[in-house]
Amino acid sequence: MGSKRKASEQSSGVTLSIDSSKAKVQPVLATFSAAVPPVASTFSTYRGMGKSKSNDYIIVNESEKMEYVGKTFDGDRPLVDGCRYLIGVYDKTNDTVTFRQAPFVCVNSVI
Numbered sequence: 001m002g003s004k005r006k007a008s009e010q011s012s013g014v015t016l017s018i019d020s021s022k023a024k025v026q027p028v029l030a031t032f033s034a035a036v037p038p039v040a041s042t043f044s045t046y047r048g049m050g051k052s053k054s055n056d057y058i059i060v061n062e063s064e065k066m067e068y069v070g071k072t073f074d075g076d077r078p079l080v081d082g083c084r085y086l087i088g089v090y091d092k093t094n095d096t097v098t099f100r101q102a103p104f105v106c107v108n109s110v111i
Contacts, residue, residue: 015096018086027087028059029102030070035109037061037068057103070107 028045041061048056061068086099 014090015094017096017098019098019100027100027102028057028070028105029085029087030059030105030107032068032107033109035066035068037063037066041068043068043070055103057105059105059107065111067110068107069110070105072103072105 028043041063043059043061046058046060055072057070057072059068059070085102085104087102088097088099090097
């Protein structure tokens with residue numbers, strides 16, 4: 001039977017941090033409604049202009065047969081309201097996990 005670790009024992013663990021910078025390039029959490037693009041696909045990301053549209057994102061990818069378009073909004077309302085998504089990136093050289101806020105995008109395919 002294993003022994004429980006006491007509160008005074010400290011394990012050398014991973015350092016956690018949150019990146020709150022407003023970098024131009026940021027991760028996007030996407031779901032695909034039907035067809036999924038090939039693994040090597042590259043998406044272009046566009047961000048809304050102005051204060052009221054600063055959280056609106058559109059991502060686009062085109063191939064010979066299919067076009068993929070994703071948005072974080074439906075009309076004037078956001079797709080997800082009241083919650084935030086974070087994506088964690090592990091850096092094994094520094095043993096840290098950095099979390100970045102990621103907009104939720106629903107991607108639809110167009111033939």
